[in-house]
Amino acid sequence: MVPPVLWVCVGLGVVLAAAKPMEKKDRVHHDAPLSSRRHDDAENFDYDHQAFLGQEESKTFEQLSPEESKERLGIIVDRIDEDDDGFVTVEEMKKWIKHAQKRWIYSDVDRQWQGHDLNADGHVTWEEYRNATYGYVLDEQDPDDGLSYRQMMLRDERRFKMADQDGDLQADKEEFTAFLHPEEYEYMKDIVVLETMEDIDKNADGFIDLEEYIGDMYNKEGDPAEPEWVQTEREQFTEFRDKNKDGRMDQQETRDWILPSDYDHAEAEAKHLLYESDADQDGRLTKSEIVQKYDLFVGSQATDFGEALARHEEF
Numbered sequence: 001m002v003p004p005v006l007w008v009c010v011g012l013g014v015v016l017a018a019a020k021p022m023e024k025k026d027r028v029h030h031d032a033p034l035s036s037r038r039h040d041d042a043e044n045f046d047y048d049h050q051a052f053l054g055q056e057e058s059k060t061f062e063q064l065s066p067e068e069s070k071e072r073l074g075i076i077v078d079r080i081d082e083d084d085d086g087f088v089t090v091e092e093m094k095k096w097i098k099h100a101q102k103r104w105i106y107s108d109v110d111r112q113w114q115g116h117d118l119n120a121d122g123h124v125t126w127e128e129y130r131n132a133t134y135g136y137v138l139d140e141q142d143p144d145d146g147l148s149y150r151q152m153m154l155r156d157e158r159r160f161k162m163a164d165q166d167g168d169l170q171a172d173k174e175e176f177t178a179f180l181h182p183e184e185y186e187y188m189k190d191i192v193v194l195e196t197m198e199d200i201d202k203n204a205d206g207f208i209d210l211e212e213y214i215g216d217m218y219n220k221e222g223d224p225a226e227p228e229w230v231q232t233e234r235e236q237f238t239e240f241r242d243k244n245k246d247g248r249m250d251q252q253e254t255r256d257w258i259l260p261s262d263y264d265h266a267e268a269e270a271k272h273l274l275y276e277s278d279a280d281q282d283g284r285l286t287k288s289e290i291v292q293k294y295d296l297f298v299g300s301q302a303t304d305f306g307e308a309l310a311r312h313e314e315f
Helices: 004-017 046-053 055-061 066-080 090-101 103-116 126-133 149-163 173-180 186-200 210-217 228-241 251-258 265-277 287-292 301-314
Strands: none
Touching: 046 055, 046 090, 046 265, 066 090, 066 287, 090 103, 090 265, 103 126, 103 173, 126 149, 149 173, 149 186, 186 210, 186 251, 210 228, 228 251, 265 287
């Protein structure tokens, strides 16, 4: 019997196997936008609210009175000020925004943690994870990439050991998060690159050539006419991916492809919030300064009403 966790892999494989040849697989890891709203403070602070709180939490604040909104914001400020020096720096604000934007990751980790910390000691050992995830079903084939579950287990073990920074073969919550979501941690990005290369490098020579690159994105079976985007990807590989022009991508070139140095939206928003709230212009924020500008950071019934009234008065 296949363990419940592995049915997710099986189901995913069925979906991918049924995908049309015209569909493109995207392996590039981009940071998600902070908000779906347009960033225009002259119109409203919706973007800032969603960036600072996350989209779901920002909706909660919209139902609060100004007094409740300020009180909750003050509690959040205490959490942001990690060194308890009474000031919030750009770096602390940036870290908070990144945390708020990735709540779905922490929810996923919490769900999986409950199923793997079997003795509830605050750690997940490799043995606990292996037994809960794979059990004795190691020789069946995964329909997605052709790996046996034994091969998948060995890859997971390698990733677990990399996430386990103190080498005791047991993960605390942070290490377990790095294991499940390695693309979010700088020290785990080498394993993301390695796993990607292993998936694409069909001749196992340690590189990704043009045909392997295209073959990973596009299955031409049953589709004699190559889509236009495939030719574009060939040009991308030749002109930009293969930087040393040797006809293949090495590990660094693959890293540059799948883990690009994107514009840091969280840092830009942190600097914006500080600039707009720093009354004494000392380059850091007190709780008083933040709460004073609470309508910039969080919503409330009053600020929403005020915006609606202002729009009404314009007509």
